[in-house]
Amino acid sequence: MDVQQTGRNLLLEGVDAFDPDLIFDCGQCFRFYKKEGIWSGIAFGKRLSVGMDGDRIILQGCTKSDFDTLWKGYLGLSEDYAAIRRELSALGDAHLAAAMEAGKGIRILRQEPWEALCSFVISQNNNIARIRKLVEAVCKACGRELEGGDFAFPGPDALARLSEDDLRSLGLGYRAGYVSQLSRSVADGSLDLEAVRHLPTAQAIEALCRVRGIGVKVASCALLFGFGKDDAFPVDVWIRRILCKYYPESEGKSPNFGRYAGLCQQYLFYYERWRGGKSDGAAQ
DNA sequence: CACCAGGTCTCAC
């Protein structure tokens, strides 16, 4: 990958298989929006805008140093996806191979653990459009204000200062209690996310599931998208359907996709929805 | 105006 600075922008050349439309609109993050062909959103308390010019990636308003320390990892550009795809090809799974080809440009974002965990608690039994709104409402309510009227995702301590009723009035509904309790557990140290990060995936899921409102699916999403647990394999209604349809021999259990199971999950999920011709238009 | 949303909890069988 070749990185060059041009004014306020960073130009990345020689990156294979990177498609912002697939990356930001496949339900792994909730704070990026597409406007005039450019995906823009907030993470790490900073705004990032991602556009493409042919197969070059344009990062707007991004310094070289922020790229090196934050965005390179965030965007999945520290991983060798070509090598990963080769490894997945070696599984000899024809359906996965087709899904992988269709969703080639997908990357797993490496989001911040707390934000991912909290966001996926909010996501349960909710649609993407509303999840986005609720996350923004939470940020506005107690996130640090940034330049340009943006708000950072609030830390657990800031969220813990709100009452459950405050959260309910933001529209969180019955999830208000979950978010409130979760925030307090993390703020007071009884749930140590850094410790969770060091656990093997199965144990990390167990640890997170002790919190009320966090089940296996939410825990798996948080671990995959926020804790760098590439082998986490979130099973939702879509994946359940896919497993029954294409992997009947595994009888409802997850096939062994190995250490990159989470990426497989994203390929399979995207492929099924894309083929079903169902796009939820969340990208506006 | 119903029905649903990338679930989770609870309480029966």
Place this chain on the structure above:
DNA sequence: GTGAGACATGGT
């Protein structure tokens, strides 16, 4: 251990 219902709310 498996399986319905309830749960808050707003999008479509």
